[in-house]
Amino acid sequence: EDKVVQSPLSLVVHEGDTVTLNCSYEVTNFRSLLWYKQEKKAPTFLFMLTSSGIEKKSGRLSSILDKKELFSILNITATQTGDSAVYLCAVDGSGTYKYIFGTGTRLKVLA
Amino acid sequence: SQTIHQWPATLVQPVGSPLSLECTVEGTSNPNLYWYRQAAGRGLQLLFYSVGIGQISSEVPQNLSASRPQDRQFILSSKKLLLSDSGFYLCAWSAGAGNQPQHFGDGTRLSIL
Numbered sequence: 001e002d003k004v005v006q007s008p009l010s011l012v013v014h015e016g017d018t019v020t021l022n023c024s025y026e027v028t029n030f031r032s033l034l035w036y037k038q039e040k041k042a043p044t045f046l047f048m049l050t051s052s053g054i055e056k057k058s059g060r061l062s063s064i065l066d067k068k069e070l071f072s073i074l075n076i077t078a079t080q081t082g083d084s085a086v087y088l089c090a091v092d093g094s095g096t097y098k099y100i101f102g103t104g105t106r107l108k109v110l111a
Numbered sequence: 112s113q114t115i116h117q118w119p120a121t122l123v124q125p126v127g128s129p130l131s132l133e134c135t136v137e138g139t140s141n142p143n144l145y146w147y148r149q150a151a152g153r154g155l156q157l158l159f160y161s162v163g164i165g166q167i168s169s170e171v172p173q174n175l176s177a178s179r180p181q182d183r184q185f186i187l188s189s190k191k192l193l194l195s196d197s198g199f200y201l202c203a204w205s206a207g208a209g210n211q212p213q214h215f216g217d218g219t220r221l222s223i224l
Binding site for chain 2: 004031032034036041042043044045048050088090092098099100101102103104
């Protein structure tokens with residue numbers, strides 16, 4: 001059975017810290033991996049990683065994909081209180097554009 | 112630019128009552144459409160997806176159904192709600208061609224009493 005596991009489940013840091021969120025997966029036919037940030041309502045798209053795009057960066061956020069070891073990490077540097085959210089990872093592992101979501105990592109950044 | 116609208120934002124319904132949640136997408140044609148349910152601590156569970164008008168695939172057997180009467184309209188329904196149907200329901204779309212990310216609506220928080 002395909003699955004996506006995120007760790008840690010929750011994390012509390014102080015402003016200015018750097019955090020690393022993990023997403024490991026076991027799927028039949030990997031196509032892509034997505035990262036989302038969810039505050040109160042809609043998950044907001046952050047990055048898509050594929051075989052042809054294994055590293056992405058936007059401001060203080062960056063992500064890499066390791067297809068050999070079957071995981072991805074999301075890095076956030078110089079964290080701010082506005083980074084507090086649940087971060088979701090999702091994998092299309094069947095090649096049918098249907099994504100399996102992890103349970104998320106809840107990040108809290110203290111001022 | 113593309114936008115997705117989902118309503119209502121919150122809904123309180125008695126057990127056994129019917130349900131209709133609506134989702135519409137603007138600014139794109141022939142999108143893939145998805146309904147998810149998000150339970151606390153359990154991530155997003157895919158309920159239905161659609162690649163075109165009238166084409167619905169169900170991922171989880173349950174008393175919910177979905178319909179796509181128009182290209183950019185996706186409806187989630189139930190004839191008789193159960194207590195276990197409580198949750199946060201999210202609609203999403205992705206471009207119909209190629210490997211594209213999904214974009215979510217603001218969700219409906221459904222409480223069954």
